[in-house]
Structures are given as structure tokens and as C-alpha cells.
Amino acid sequence: MSEHEVETFEAPDGLPVPSPDLVYLVTGQYSIEAFYDNGVIGYDSIVSMLARNKIDQRALATVLDFGCGCGRVMRHWSTCNVLGCDYNPELVSWCDESLPFATVSVNGTEPPLQYGDSEFDFTYVISVFTHLKPELQVPWFSELARVLKPGGYLYVTFHGSSHLDKLTDDDKRRFSAGDLVVINEEHSGTNACAVFHPEGYVRRTFGSILDLVDFVPVGAKDASQDAYLFRRA
Ligand SMILES: C[S@@+](CC[C@H](N)C(=O)[O-])C[C@H]1O[C@@H](n2cnc3c(N)ncnc32)[C@H](O)[C@@H]1O
Numbered sequence: 533m534s535e536h537e538v539e540t541f542e543a544p545d546g547l548p549v550p551s552p553d554l555v556y557l558v559t560g561q562y563s564i565e566a567f568y569d570n571g572v573i574g575y576d577s578i579v580s581m582l583a584r585n586k587i588d589q590r591a592l593a594t595v596l597d598f599g600c601g602c603g604r605v606m607r608h609w610s611t612c613n614v615l616g617c618d619y620n621p622e623l624v625s626w627c628d629e630s631l632p633f634a635t636v637s638v639n640g641t642e643p644p645l646q647y648g649d650s651e652f653d654f655t656y657v658i659s660v661f662t663h664l665k666p667e668l669q670v671p672w673f674s675e676l677a678r679v680l681k682p683g684g685y686l687y688v689t690f691h692g693s694s695h696l697d698k699l700t701d702d703d704k705r706r707f708s709a710g711d712l713v714v715i716n717e718e719h720s721g722t723n724a725c726a727v728f729h730p731e732g733y734v735r736r737t738f739g740s741i742l743d744l745v746d747f748v749p750v751g752a753k754d755a756s757q758d759a760y761l762f763r764r765a
Pocket of ligand 1: 557558559598599600601602603604605617618619620623639640641642657658659660663664720721722723
């Protein structure tokens with residue numbers, strides 16, 4: 533990545549693009565073009581998950597992007613009432629200035645969110661639980677369930693078995709036994725903390741809070757993460 537790219541890259545959607553430093557914060561690389569292209573893939577991964585479950589995207593009037601970062605995927609939801617939140621005020625501030633159709637806010641590192649019960653038809657969470665320490669996993673999932681309307685859907689991505697090569701043999705054993713594996717827990721909330729979710733853990737832990745509707749291994753093609761779709765009864 534070079535300064536040249538910063539000056540010349542124009543996003544095809546005509547919206548502003550974030551600085552390389554903000555891009556690095558959320559993606560771990562500096563290329564704005566890759567950030568943009570990857571956001572399109574992330575959006576398409578969601579649309580594909582909705583389509584294969586016969587969910588009419590036009591019926592999703594109010595949508596939440598939890599852990600929205602600098603709007604990599606949120607920028608593609610301009611046709612509905614989209615809200616975004618993140619605990620990093622710098623990222624939220626960029627979204628506020630650059631994505632006028634989105635209503636954004638800063639949340640705390642722990643629940644609650646500022647939203648009322650049952651506000652959202654659809655919430656998506658891309659690569660956020662992958663960076664949250666274990667004691668925040670259930671509280672945040674439950675909080676997202678609270679703000680979902682009955683009948684609403686939650687799309688969440690996790691590092692699954694396609695990431696096993698990043699683990700030590702001990703951690704691989706833990707993962708295979710269905711336990712959460714956490715690296716650098718002390719950096720929870722940042723990309724330095726990496727959390728790996730076995731399918732069994734997701735089904736057992738989150739499937740007891742919301743109904744699991746669909747699971748696509750590496751379905752989040754933007755992040756090479758497993759994609760899960762839940763529904764509030
Ligand atoms: C890997 S980035 C992904 C950002 C965005 N979802 C995307 O796909 O481009 C992880 C994001 O989670 C946010 N995050 C971490 N802990 C959070 C928390 N407790 N509440 C809200 N956002 C959080 C970070 O600030 C960061 O923007």
C-alpha cells in the first residue's frame with residue numbers, strides 16, 4: 533500500500549473511503565481497495581445466506597451492524613434503515629461523517645446496548661465474537677438476542693475448523709473436544725485477541741439462546757469464517 537493508492541482509489545459506490553490506518557485497525561492490512569472489495573464479498577455472503585433460507589431482504593426494514601468498524605459492510609445497506617455500533621469511537625466517528633444514511637453510536641465493552649427490546653429485523657456481526665474474551669461471549673450474544681424482534685434473524689461469523697492450522701497441538705485438541713480456544717485474552721476487543729469457535733460450542737452455547745437456522749462452513753467469504761444464521765422465536 534502506498535500514499536498514491538490513498539489519493540487515487542475511488543470507491544465504486546461513490547462513498548468516502550477510510551484512511552489506511554483505520555482500515556488496518558479492522559482488517560489487519562492497509563489496502564483500501566482490498567478493504568472495499570472485501571466489503572462487497574462480505575455483503576454478498578450475507579445476501580447469499582438470506583437467499584438460501586428464503587428470507588426476503590426487502591422485509592428487513594431495520595438492520596443493525598454490531599461491531600461495524602469503519603463501515604466495510606454497512607456501506608452496502610444504504611437502502612434500509614441501518615444502524616451501526618462499535619466500542620471504538622474513532623471508527624464510529626468516521627462512519628458518522630462518511631455514511632450519512634447510517635445511524636451510528638458507541639457502545640461499551642460490555643452490554644447493554646442503548647437500543648430497546650425487539651428493535652431489529654436483522655443483525656449481522658462479522659468478525660467480532662472472534663475477538664471477544666470468553667466471559668463476554670454469552671452476555672453479548674444474549675444482548676443481541678434481546679434487541680432482535682421476535683422472528684428476527686442474527687447472522688454471526690466465527691473462526692471455525694478452517695483455522696485449525698493457526699493452533700498449537702494442545703489448542704487443536706481443545707477445539708476438537710468442542711471447547712472455545714482463546715489466544716491473547718488480555719487484548720479482548722482487538723485483533724490481537726483471537727477466538728476460535730468449534731461448531732459444537734456454537735450449537736450448544738448460542739443455540740440455547742436463539743434457534744439455529746443455518747450453518748455454512750467458511751460461508752463468510754470475506755473473512756474466511758464460518759457463517760451462522762439464528763432466529764428469535
Ligand atoms: C475485525 S473488526 C471487524 C469490523 C467489521 N465488523 C467488519 O467486518 O469490517 C472487529 C470489530 O469489532 C469491534 N469490537 C470489539 N469489541 C467490541 C464490543 N465489545 N462492542 C462493539 N464492537 C466491538 C472492534 O472495534 C472492530 O471494529
